[in-house]
Amino acid sequence: MDPAFRQGAREGLRTVLPFSVGTLPWAIVTGLAMRSTGLSELESMGMSLLVYAATAQLGALPLIASGAPLWLIFLTGLVLNLRFLIFSASIAPAFHDRPWAQRLASSYLLTDSAFTLLSPRLLTAAAPQWRWGYYIAPAIYGWLLWHVGVLIGVFGADILPRDWSLEFMATIALMVMLVPMARTRPMLLAALAGGISAVLLRGLPLRLGLFAAIAIGIATGFAAEHWQTRGEEK
Template sequence: MSEASPPWRHPEYRRGAKEMVGIALGIAAWGLVTGVAMVKSGIGVWIALLMSLTVFAGTAQLASVPLIAAGAPIWVVWATALCLNLRFVIFSAQWRPYFKHLPLGQRARLAYFTADLNYVLFMRRFPGGKPAPEQLPYFWGGATVNAGSWHVASLAGILLGNHVPTEWGLGFAGTMALLGMTYSLLSDRATWLPAVLAGTAAVAAYALPLKLNMLVAIAAAVAMGMAIDHSKPLRNRLMA
């Protein structure tokens, strides 16, 4: 297939979409919770809609909305969102070997659709760090399902949020959905150890301001993952 062909015609597009469908329910649950939370914070439906479509980052939205509703200085809102989204700098650095040859505009579009689970599935599918023609279609397949499930559920939560009773406990339900979704991705030592270390680091650094404990957890998990990857060649040589 020609590289100029639309990505949705490539078999890897369908594979990426299919693999993301399995976890789309958890993404949708989290999007619904975020949409409801934004409306119930009192910022207004139109602002919530604009924020959902432009920010496209549930954790940053949930952390920023109470600050906006409370009239916090804009620099505080920006700093909070920036700290929570610094993990995407790490993701982008890992993605760079695959997409650095693409034009700037195309990389900017990829950046908008970058998400945590897109990263996990992509790296599991292409662990080598070398670019290949099938990687872009695979990315867009997963991104289409991920963004679609998120935006549909988030917009539904925004539009219906004022009619959802608080006692339904959607926040807890969304958290449980995310935990189940994350658990399904842990298949071996290379995924379990970083996950356990990230959870431990997040709790240990909980007292840090601006939710910096999340950045600490991500950095710890990435460091553990890199250490495991670098140890594999050594183990292979010792066993040879």
């Protein structure tokens, strides 16, 4: 194994380990939610492996439970995962020299926390092997940790006490990821606009308020970045 790859892998794991404390309870909550919706153990694990996106899974589950049409379930997952297009485009230069199979694997393993925590050094490091190790080692670790938590939730749905309030830990995990991402003014404005809109529009049917809030947040972020760039050019 290339020494640069090993060094990158070690540094990547050191970067994400302190922030992975919220992953396990969040994964357990997702496993419990899938079983509560009526999915079997096999269906729940299959969905987790195929989708591997907690927000899309949790967003689609109420629609599955209510018997919503397949196109709406698919559209919900697509909209909730649109941010990964931006994430992928942002870190794509770090993988331009990797084989197609490795780029495909890296796209499947991309998560919010991996992008937030790893992208700054990924885009500035010069050694290709170091960059690959720095990303792939913590990405695989996160994948394994997530599915261990989902397994616990899926197969412990009838055993785990419901008064543990694990949902609160999942909220904390989201906040831990959100705070570093909102360090710039456009990102902060996008988060505020999307969050406030989601609360105000939560009464719309078919969860359309969520779609509208996502669109408002994205539009606000792009507009704020455009205005900021124009201001710096003047």
